Amino acid sequence: MSARELKRFPNHKFGQAFTTIKCECSTYLPWLENRFIKAGGQIIRKRVSSLEELGPSYDLIVNCCGLGSRSLVGDEEVYPVRGQVLKLQAPWLQHFIRDGDGLTYIFPGTHSVTVGGTRQVGDWRLEVDQGDSEGILERCSRLEPSLSRAQVLGEWVGLRPGRRNPRLARELVLLGGRQVPVVHNYGHGGWGVALSWGTALDALGLIRSWLYENPPKARL
Template sequence: MKTLRVAVIGAGVVGFSTAVCIAEALPLCSVTLVADKFSPDTTSDGAAGILFAAEFPDISLERQKHWFRDSFDHLMAIACSPSAPEAGVMLSSGWQIFKEVPANKRPFWSDYVIGFRTMTDSELKRFPDHRFGQAFTTIKCECSSYLPWLEKRFRTAGGRVEQRTVASLQELGSSFDLIVNCSGLGSKTLVGDAQVYPVRGQVLKVEAPWLQHFIRDGDGKTYIYPGMHSVTVGGTRQEGDWRLQVDQGDTESILERCGRLEPSLSKAKVLGEWVGLRPSRRNPRVERETVLLRGRQVPVVHNYGHGGWGVTLAWGTALDALGLVKQCLHDMPLQAKL
């Protein structure tokens, strides 16, 4: 049987997760990952990569739970393995705090993280501006290590990597039998999805090895995430903002807000500043369609639009996308498979 040629577009955490899932599960497929940017130049590289999630409005909660649980279980297995330091995956404990008591005190992902509980009054005394908090242990996945680790795993499974810009799916129509689109914000132009928009995020990396616990304000704009080699402090959530240059006003605001939550940050050395555009959408698009490319009907599986939850949901949506790829292969006419 002829090998089926599969292209995966995008080398961020969603693209590489999806490519690995397909290459490992379907050895009869020849999988090529195509992207214009690779680590350390992807949006994923700057992500804090801490696992918890927001709720998307139009996707069944059951499906969202699967995405979260599958991602958490996958990364937990790595965190508990000898690969943890090379893959950049570690356990992280801390607090999510709220100025007002949230309507939902137990988010859907609370059953999957470790030891989720409401903070005590004495714990909350540390944060006098906040009235409610949640304590739990989750996973931190640092993509600057994780993406090269995934690429190695992908190549081991027989995957190929190609660096080039894809301006249109038509360019791939004659070379591939099936296309998986994980192009994130690029889907706005690549497949003409007007629902995709950027949410600008700016963070700082600081040297503060004495900090052991994460702190996240429930509004999602202020956070402190200790990692393996530095502490990520942030941030911004600027919708529709395409600026990629560092904004000095944002830097000062981040240091001031994070300093209120953790006064010792005034002693931390700033190691670097980073800006990225989260590929946001009302709901992630994980579905399949058939597109006419160069006179051929080519199945296309989409997996993009995760916003700030790419690392959190990447493996779960990759497994979903793998299921869609299997459906496409099953539905292909026999002559395409021979």
């Protein structure tokens, strides 16, 4: 950033400015779902407590359960990373700001401005913490003073599926008396959207390699 641009941030000595894209999951995920259905996919909504429940019905399982994999497949290496954000009415903001390690950020969107955040490892709380909200507003208002007059539209909490390394692997699991291949693809932390297409292609590669090694047999 130029010296003139940095005058907006008197407590900072260095900054970068660049143009990039922003993915809004409230729109992106329904689009993906619709794309899947149009391609012939089916969505069945039900609670699954174990892979045993799926074993009799499916020849191959892809596990993308994120944090749920801790209980579904007993992976204690996956853990919650709690995140809290606020949605503000601030249509005058047109550019994003991300400070330091990314714990403080301001992301203008189509309908509101998202400000955050928190990165609380091992924290399972899903309720809004008013102390966190106040801290977020205070930090973000230091970066962009005009936020002090913005209306708070809502507060949101989510749990990221943290893991030292994302699990992208294939294994054979004995389900219902037969060996069923399971492809795991989870543990992306806060980078799920950024990594999704790449890891999905890798997971697809694991599926294809299994089918190549074990071609389906006709059922008469």
